[in-house]
Amino acid sequence: xxxxxxRERGLSAEDARLIAAIDAGLRPEPISPARRAAFRAALDxxxxxxxxxxxxxxxxxxxTAAVALWLARPVATPxxxxxxxxxxxxxxxxxxxxxxxxxxAELLGSSTYLPDDYRALALLIESExxxx
Amino acid sequence: xxxxxYTGMADVLLPMEAAAFAAFVxxxxxxxxxxxxxxxxxxxxxxxxxxxxxxxxxxxxxGGFRGESSVDTWFYRILLREVQRQRRWRGLRKxxxxxxxxxxxxxxxxxxxxxxxxxxxxxxLERLSPAQREVFVLVHLxxxxxxxxxxxxxxxxxxxxxxxxxxxxxxxxxxxxxxKEGRER
Numbered sequence: 001x002x003x004x005x006x007r008e009r010g011l012s013a014e015d016a017r018l019i020a021a022i023d024a025g026l027r028p029e030p031i032s033p034a035r036r037a038a039f040r041a042a043l044d045x046x047x048x049x050x051x052x053x054x055x056x057x058x059x060x061x062x063x064t065a066a067v068a069l070w071l072a073r074p075v076a077t078p079x080x081x082x083x084x085x086x087x088x089x090x091x092x093x094x095x096x097x098x099x100x101x102x103x104x105a106e107l108l109g110s111s112t113y114l115p116d117d118y119r120a121l122a123l124l125i126e127s128e129x130x131x132x
Numbered sequence: 133x134x135x136x137x138y139t140g141m142a143d144v145l146l147p148m149e150a151a152a153f154a155a156f157v158x159x160x161x162x163x164x165x166x167x168x169x170x171x172x173x174x175x176x177x178x179x180x181x182x183x184x185x186x187x188x189x190x191x192x193x194x195g196g197f198r199g200e201s202s203v204d205t206w207f208y209r210i211l212l213r214e215v216q217r218q219r220r221w222r223g224l225r226k227x228x229x230x231x232x233x234x235x236x237x238x239x240x241x242x243x244x245x246x247x248x249x250x251x252x253x254x255x256x257l258e259r260l261s262p263a264q265r266e267v268f269v270l271v272h273l274x275x276x277x278x279x280x281x282x283x284x285x286x287x288x289x290x291x292x293x294x295x296x297x298x299x300x301x302x303x304x305x306x307x308x309x310x311x312k313e314g315r316e317r
Contacts, residue, residue, distance in 0.1 A: 010296075010297075014304075014311040014312075015300060015304070015311070017310070017311045018300075018303060018304065018307060018308075018310050018311040019272045019273070021307070021310035021311070022253050022257075022272075022273065022303070022307070022310070023272075023273050025246065025249045025250055025253045025310075026169075026170055026174060026250060026253045026254065026257075026273075027166065027169075028165060028166055028169040028174075028176050028179060029176065030162075031161070031162060031165065036161070039161065039180060039183075039184065040154075040157070042184060043157065043184055043187055043188065046184070046188050047188060047191055050188065050192065
């Protein structure tokens, strides 16, 4: 391709020098015969590889196998919900809800178990009753 | 250059078709590598990879080439698309690798000329927009006409002229000493 007139018209002498300097300063090394042969061989090899009409088969099979494996994977069946036992109440919680004195009185007998105040009164009454 | 349509597998290519493609590659390889080299900040290896990818894509697409544009316009369009893909990929790699990539790129040992000057030119070209860089390289360094460049890039000639003007303005600022040095010689 030749340098055309329409481009030349827009260039001053300085611009032309600048472009020539850039052109000379940014050039790749000429391709050696060995590199040329390697380039050609690699291109031929890629063309031959790419021309295989069945080249899509292996990736397609691999993708199909992956999908099949995914679909056939063992799926965990949902189990029956297990009724959970009520958690045992802690002693402190138990005491909060229970009238401990009443239960203790039932277990030990009302006469033998009394709160301290009542026990003091009971002793007083018993001593008065015992006096002649 | 009339390229026979490629219709099948490489190993059943008619000898004429294979020979035509070999001639097609031979006629354009050096220039294709040079264009890619200039658009890829002077990276020889990347330029060869990109040129090879472009030839490979051209080979695959030969059957679809309808002759509506010249073979060169068609091929350089493929080449520039490969360059753009390479630059995008390189940008992504830089983004991923972060600080490691911010280190100055190693000098290309296979490049010719003064490494310092090449670095300055590369830096100045890298500061252009992609469209300005492509237009500058195609028109001023590779001597494509404005019409050819517009056809390759799929842009209007006016747009190409505008990019060219801005590119040259920026390069004048960045590399003013090169033009002056030239005058002193």
